[in-house]
Amino acid sequence: MPGPLSVKNLSVHYHLQDEPALSDVSYEAAPGHLTAIIGPNGAGKSTFLKAVMGLIPYTGEVKVFGQPLKDQKHKIAYMPQRSSVDWDFPISALDVAAMGLYGQIGFMRRVTKQHKTEALSYLDQVDMADYADRQIGQLSGGQQQRVFLARTLAQNADLYFMDEPLAGVDITTEKIIISILEKLKKDGKTILVVHHDLQSVGNFFDKALLLNQTKIAEGPAKKVLTPDNLAKAYKTPVLTDVA
């Protein structure tokens, strides 16, 4: 059976930039595992997710469960960075969670009461059911992140992409997000998470993919996080040479 995500020679070159954002990355996601994508700022972590989901142009090959992504959209779910949307948008927490069901509801079909009840159950899983009717701008950062997670759960996928879900959240939210990630893993889902905090990688994730423009290392989290690999990824900035 083909793996959840197979990437071959993936390169991304942004318009008008000299250096490629990602160059020649090949990677097989470990099925049923919780993988952290790590690397310094600007290493191409979010770029990797965006390219894999076909949101930006790339060269190379991406297969999701053995097929091109466009035939497998129902099998993936994406949780973007919190800063990617306008939280002043006139929409309630329940509406946002229900958006996770839109792919399954389909084009031009209407959102029914049943869908709303289902969306509410996902809000409940992240302990946000009490805030269902709240306009999303009225929620704290951690609560907003949980609403995003509820929406991602509603997508009911087999392969999950999450961009910095743990960035800047409170302890309660962190606990809830981690427990949901583990539950997804227990259900046999494959989860790729862009993560910024090297300290906690080993605690939360069993696998890691270390990037800096190209693939530095991958494998069990503890084996990836060696001083050697980290030195390679987090190399001293060129500026210190000049000084």
Place this chain on the structure above:
Amino acid sequence: MLDEFLQIDLPAILVAVLASITCALLGSFLVLRKQALMGDALSHVVLPGIAVGFLLSGHINPLYMMGGALAACLVSVLLINMIKTWGKIEPGAAMGIVFTTMFALGIVLLETKIGSKVHLDAQHALYGALELTYWPEPGNLATLPHQIITLGALLILITIFIFLFFKELKITSFDPILATTMGFKTSHMNAALMTLVALTAVASFEAAGSIIVIAMFICPAATARMLCDDLKSQLYVAAMFGALSGLLGYILAALVPLWLGFEHSLSASGMIAVTAGFFQMIAMLFAPKYGALRN
């Protein structure tokens, strides 16, 4: 007195209210998608298209004008992409170049080719001719001014569009990236919306001038933004403030000065825009939840 109202004021009010509601509905999406200036921009871009449509048909024919306007929009999109890529400048600047040039071209066409033949000139382009809307035989639908029919049809079309694609409009406005990963065609949705914006800009522009188009795409939507917490009420409230601005603005401009004994009435389009801006200011300051002076 009543005849005069039915012949002159009623059709003008209908045009103003229909144009305002139509703009307010689409404007809500423009404001939420942070594309508010697209309404402004498109209402400029369409001018040369309207002029060419007029030259081809020889008289004021809404279908020719709308065709011309849509063609002008397409040309603009192509030009913007060309200037962006070849001129190596940011999209905002490329848009600025194209929109102003197109509008200037439209003015030149109006002044040189058309102005002498019919009442369609730069003045008309800005302020419109709301006061000139005339229903010769009130009650006889066959003589109903064509602006009312065009705007009415457009309003129905846009209402159906929003009703059918409400979910798609919501997700592509709030989170276009998620929408794309789910397989919704974000670019198609955007193109449909922009087409409707262009058609509305033409229809409202022909009936009431570009001032009203620019104001109505933004003000009622921004006013509703201060008062609403969900998309449905945003649309209803924006439409309501659009209608109210159209009605009140016309009365303040056309009727109140006469009641007060002045000889001349004011520009209806201008007063409608001012009224819409006034509502926006009040909402910004005093809206119960989001107003600057709330407590």
